[in-house]
Amino acid sequence: MTPAQYNLLYAIYAWTNAVVVILAGFLIDKLGNRFGVFVFSLMTVLGSSVFALGSHFKGSPYLLPMMLTGRLLFGSGNGSLTIVQNRITAFWFRGKELALAFGLTLSFSRLGSVLNFFFTQQFEAKFGMQWTLWGGTLLCVLGFVSALTVSVLDKVGMKQLGLDGVIQQESKKVRIQDIQRLPLRYWLLVLTIMFFYNGVFPFVADASKFIQDKYSGYSQQAAAYIAGAVYDSSLVLSAAAGILIDYVGLRGVFAVGCAALTLPVFALLAFTFVPPLVSTIWLGITYSFAAASMWPSIPLVVPQATLGTAMGLATSVQMVGVGLSNLVVGHVLGTKSSELKIPLWRWQQMMIFMLANTVACIVASVSLNIVDKKQGATLNGTRKGAALERGDGSPAEAAPLLRGETGNGGS
Numbered sequence: 469m470t471p472a473q474y475n476l477l478y479a480i481y482a483w484t485n486a487v488v489v490i491l492a493g494f495l496i497d498k499l500g501n502r503f504g505v506f507v508f509s510l511m512t513v514l515g516s517s518v519f520a521l522g523s524h525f526k527g528s529p530y531l532l533p534m535m536l537t538g539r540l541l542f543g544s545g546n547g548s549l550t551i552v553q554n555r556i557t558a559f560w561f562r563g564k565e566l567a568l569a570f571g572l573t574l575s576f577s578r579l580g581s582v583l584n585f586f587f588t589q590q591f592e593a594k595f596g597m598q599w600t601l602w603g604g605t606l607l608c609v610l611g612f613v614s615a616l617t618v619s620v621l622d623k624v625g626m627k628q629l630g631l632d633g634v635i636q637q638e639s640k641k642v643r644i645q646d647i648q649r650l651p652l653r654y655w656l657l658v659l660t661i662m663f664f665y666n667g668v669f670p671f672v673a674d675a676s677k678f679i680q681d682k683y684s685g686y687s688q689q690a691a692a693y694i695a696g697a698v699y700d701s702s703l704v705l706s707a708a709a710g711i712l713i714d715y716v717g718l719r720g721v722f723a724v725g726c727a728a729l730t731l732p733v734f735a736l737l738a739f740t741f742v743p744p745l746v747s748t749i750w751l752g753i754t755y756s757f758a759a760a761s762m763w764p765s766i767p768l769v770v771p772q773a774t775l776g777t778a779m780g781l782a783t784s785v786q787m788v789g790v791g792l793s794n795l796v797v798g799h800v801l802g803t804k805s806s807e808l809k810i811p812l813w814r815w816q817q818m819m820i821f822m823l824a825n826t827v828a829c830i831v832a833s834v835s836l837n838i839v840d841k842k843q844g845a846t847l848n849g850t851r852k853g854a855a856l857e858r859g860d861g862s863p864a865e866a867a868p869l870l871r872g873e874t875g876n877g878g879s
């Protein structure tokens with residue numbers, strides 16, 4: 469397989485994901501969590517099976533089409549599954565440990581990446597590529613079984629609360645035009661998320677090469693470990709960040725703070741020779757707090773009935789932003805060979821582009837705070853403060869469970 473074909477396997481995953489999540493979010497709102505959990509986890513099993521099967525056609529013209537089809541199915545299923553996961557999490561943890569629940573899902577997804585990083589290569593060396601790919605399929609089957617278990621628990625819980633019928637009634641009313649009714653705070657959150665990730669994901673993708681090109685004395689493996697520190701920090705910190713945010717609230721303030729504190733990361737990388745591990749750990753910290761404050765804010769500003777559509781749309785905008793950011797970075801770095809050393813001035817331009825995205829993130833998140841303040845400070849309310857005000861100790865967030873319940877937040 470040529471490098472272009474290999475990269476195509478990644479590109480098809482990202483771009484189909486970006487398109488499919490909008491439709492998937494809408495379908496989940498319309499047809500329910502159980503439909504989404506079943507269909508999309510089955511798609512990941514099918515996709516990984518087709519991909520693994522494709523590896524048996526090495527040297528034949530079927531190899532690439534089969535692997536591309538596998539990635540397409542897997543990408544569509546996996547991205548959509550995240551939307552159902554968020555929708556179920558938001559339903560059960562709204563007004564409680566929402567940021568912790570989101571943080572834990574993030575930690576587990578990072579754990580998957582870290583385990584993959586450490587073990588897949590060894591597994592492949594011992595058992596060969598085909599068994600490794602079928603091992604991946606087996607993991608997807610385990611995911612499918614877990615998804616079915618969640619589905620049953622969700623149904624039982626809904627029945628116990630007597631909410632099953634109500635939610636189904638609300639789902640029937642969901643229309644694609646509801647996108648127009650998503651509040652301004654939602655769109656500002658989407659921009660905040662997009663600009664933040666525009667800096668993080670494309671940087672991490674190129675960080676290993678950057679470290680080798682700019683700093684002396686780093687082997688390829690050492691550079692990869694240092695780049696990976698962004699995600700390692702997030703694995704360790706995401707849950708703790710969630711606990712803190714659930715306790716103090718101030719999600720909008722955290723969003724601005726994380727963006728502002730990310731500026732020095734790119735400035736250090738662009739203009740100094742401070743060891744890169746300082747920057748990657750620092751970025752890991754701001755990224756963990758940003759993810760734990762930004763994503764769980766979405767369920768607080770949109771009704772549960774349209775949450776799938778809202779999450780799908782936010783993910784899509786984020787992925788399109790990151791995809792475009794990758795293209796800009798590729799253009800700025802201007803080389804097709806991973807062997808050649810890229811001149812430092814080009815890396816500096818890339819970091820300046822990252823800084824520009826971070827500044828845009830600050831502008832979007834400051835605007836978010838201003839609008840949130842005018843509309844009742846749902847995002848910035850502190851849990852403790854709100855409980856004291858009501859004197860009942862009940863959850864702080866105005867939980868917009870059904871449509872039309874968002875109050876001034878729905879404007």
Ligand SMILES: C[C@H](N)C(=O)N[C@@H](CCCCN)C(=O)O
Binds near residue numbers: 554574759786
């Ligand atoms: C890759 C995916 N679009 C993504 O950005 N995931 C976030 C977490 C998203 C949680 C809510 N969907 C990440 O930081 O990995």
